[in-house]
Amino acid sequence: MTRILIAEDDLHVASFIQKGLRAAGYATEHAADGETALFLARAAGFDLIILDIGLPLLDGFEVLAQIRGEGVSTPVIVLTARDSVPDTVAGLEGGANDYMTKPFHVAELLARIRLRLTDHVPAATGTVIEHEGLSLDLHSRRARAGEEAVELTAREFAILEVFLRHPDRVISREQLLSQVWGYDFDPGSNVVDVYVRALRKKIGTERIETIRGVGYRLP
Template sequence: MKVLLIEDDDETAEFIERGLREQGDMIDRAATGRDGMFLAGDGDYDVLIVDRLLPGMDGLNVVRLLREAEVTTPVLFLSALSGLDDRISGLDAGGDDYLVKPFAFAELRARLRALVRRPPMAATSNLLQVADLTLDRLARRVERAGQRIELQPREFRLLEYLMEHQGEVVTRTMLLEHVWEYHFEPKTSVVETHMSRLRTKIDKPFEAELIKTVRGSGYVLTAPD
């Protein structure tokens, strides 16, 4: 990946830069919003990491201006601001994901990979397919091996998210944020309950298992070997 980091805190920037370079990624850094905006407009980056609170021009305005200039590079906001309104304002400004400080580097990179692999909006297909499982976004129809599968709305969105990230491990936090739009950690087993119901419908009647649990990490939907 080629990454642009717009972050004014030297300690945070060094942590991210070191981690990404160790993974073989290329990374440039800007310490102010204005410098970051110019680099993002001129450079060919796969993804942007943007701090919310920047000197001179804050991260929200940086991303708004980039979107107005039709720069469509995926944006991951970083911020110590963890409130629901803060997250919503980041996404409304044109961000694609939002990660609260402090964070684990493994989750940061997982989110970056998910953003880089996500197809541009204009190229997003209405039909998702993994092996013999298909999901039609417009018709709200799911089939496996030609057999219709009836899903509840939340189950449909859960499956859609897994299929959008096929082959990638998605964490419980990612599912809570993107399927339930929870920006906090609820003390319930809502993810596990819905995942169990989904697997009963998607996998149990069929020979091959598509949805797998990655112990200690999350879930992955992938075609059988």
């Protein structure tokens, strides 16, 4: 059975989420503070984490930073009352897979959970994926281009992971938005192009091809 950790200090909200998830067939566990959430996220083998930002003892940003820094790749949906652009960016740059603001509908949360669980494909045959001299270690979160180590942001790492999982396949901007950012951007936004351009500077401009009018490809 799929196990989901709910890190939420508001007991009414936590109970509301638990009832909805259990009715949908998920097993849940609740953490009311950041220290408990961090301990469980490290050790308990959850399939997904719902993480409130305003947790006592240790806030959600710090919990997220620590688990991602330790190589925990469990999908994380950040759930918070904050809806400012800086908080959204901070959560996603910190390694969250999706972002929802309160109040919310359980049906939408369930849809996002299903999407994140579908997107999250464990590396069953190992923690390293590679293609044509590029490699990512999904456990240590380290990247290499040829013999050189490359420092990537969480978002750049996620983009490169998508390309490495689908070499020679054209990936559209919309697919990258869905798989890497996990929520709806303005269709006119150039955020994908900005990040791909930054990634090229680090791994080599020739490694990612632009397919005009469609998207990108890792040849």
